[in-house]
Amino acid sequence: MPKRAADVAIAMSQRDRHLALNELALEEDAKRLRSQFDEAMTAHRDELLKYLHRRTRDAELAADLTQETLSRMMVYRDNSKIESYELLMYRVAHNLVLEHQRAGFRRHASDHVSLSVVGPLRADETPVDEIVDARMSLELLKRALIGLPPKRRLAFVLSRFEGMTYPEVAARMGISVKMVEKHISKALLAFRAAVGEPDE
Amino acid sequence: MATENEQLARLAADFLARSREETTAERQAREAWLAKDPRHLRIYRSLEQLDKDATALLDDPELRALLKRDSE
Numbered sequence: 001m002p003k004r005a006a007d008v009a010i011a012m013s014q015r016d017r018h019l020a021l022n023e024l025a026l027e028e029d030a031k032r033l034r035s036q037f038d039e040a041m042t043a044h045r046d047e048l049l050k051y052l053h054r055r056t057r058d059a060e061l062a063a064d065l066t067q068e069t070l071s072r073m074m075v076y077r078d079n080s081k082i083e084s085y086e087l088l089m090y091r092v093a094h095n096l097v098l099e100h101q102r103a104g105f106r107r108h109a110s111d112h113v114s115l116s117v118v119g120p121l122r123a124d125e126t127p128v129d130e131i132v133d134a135r136m137s138l139e140l141l142k143r144a145l146i147g148l149p150p151k152r153r154l155a156f157v158l159s160r161f162e163g164m165t166y167p168e169v170a171a172r173m174g175i176s177v178k179m180v181e182k183h184i185s186k187a188l189l190a191f192r193a194a195v196g197e198p199d200e
Numbered sequence: 201m202a203t204e205n206e207q208l209a210r211l212a213a214d215f216l217a218r219s220r221e222e223t224t225a226e227r228q229a230r231e232a233w234l235a236k237d238p239r240h241l242r243i244y245r246s247l248e249q250l251d252k253d254a255t256a257l258l259d260d261p262e263l264r265a266l267l268k269r270d271s272e
Contacts, residue, residue: 051259094256141250142257159220160255166221184217185210191250192209 030078037077040085041070048093054161055097065100069093087138137195144194148187151175155183205243212244216251 048069052062072092073085145153151173158169159180170177215230222230234241257263 047259090256090259091253094252098252138253138257141253142260142263145254145257145263156254157258160251161258181214181217185213187254188213188216188247188251189209191254192213192247195250 034077037073037085041073041089044086044089045070048089051090052093052097055094056100061100065093065096068096072096091138140194140196141191144191147194148190152183152187152190155180156187159184205239208239208243209247212240212247216244216247 045066049062049066052065052069053059056062056065069089069092073089076085076088145156148156155169155173155175158164158172159166164172166177166180169180173180211233215233218226219230234244
């Protein structure tokens with residue numbers, strides 16, 4: 001009897017140790033994941049701020065949105081399914097810019113709208129599968145952008161990213177405004193072809 | 201031979217491309233087209249999302265490297 005009890009005790013302690021080791025390994029994994037996440041966030045923070053500054057042309061707003069993007073990203077801190085935090089981060093940031101635009105945000109600091117008025121945290125509500133799908137779509141989209149004929153891509157970039165008007169793009173590229181529009185239209189169709197039709 | 205969806209997509213892309221600097225008459229034409237058929241609106245919205253996503257992606261370092269080459 002005492003012997004058996006001792007065996008049980010040993011067996012249990014071994015199992016406990018085993019479980020404890022497993023738990024430790026899991027904890028280590030989680031820790032590694034988190035530190036990867038934290039490193040990614042730190043590494044991209046400045047770029048993100050610059051990006052948001054370019055998109056909003058407002059330093060204060062860019063700083064706010066950077067903070068908000070990073071805080072929304074925290075939802076994904078323990079998510080091992082996400083391959084590119086960077087891509088996801090820019091998508092979150094991009095959505096934030098759109099939310100602000102939709103909320104009728106104006107650029108002047110005096111009109112500053114609190115972050116709480118822009119509505120629910122969309123990123124929080126997005127299931128992981130959707131995020132993964134979105135990431136894959138973004139990869140396809142990126143390839144489509146790279147695959148555009150150089151002039152078409154340049155027209156798209158000057159218009160969308162540099163914020164030039166069509167006449168400005170036309171003047172810069174030495175082409176007609178109609179041609180600029182055609183480049184934009186064809187670029188959009190190329191994106192659609194690359195990512196796939198969402199319906200029908 | 202383009203499918204009906206492709207034809208609709210082309211029209212939608214033209215409307216969307218033009219929408220940035222459209223005249224009042226053009227805007228009315230676009231809105232009428234969008235209101236005419238739910239498929240029009242769906243295709244248009246999906247292109248709009250692609251437009252926004254592609255714009256957001258332009259900050260990618262790989263793309264930036266390509267863009268620098270373009271503008272040289």
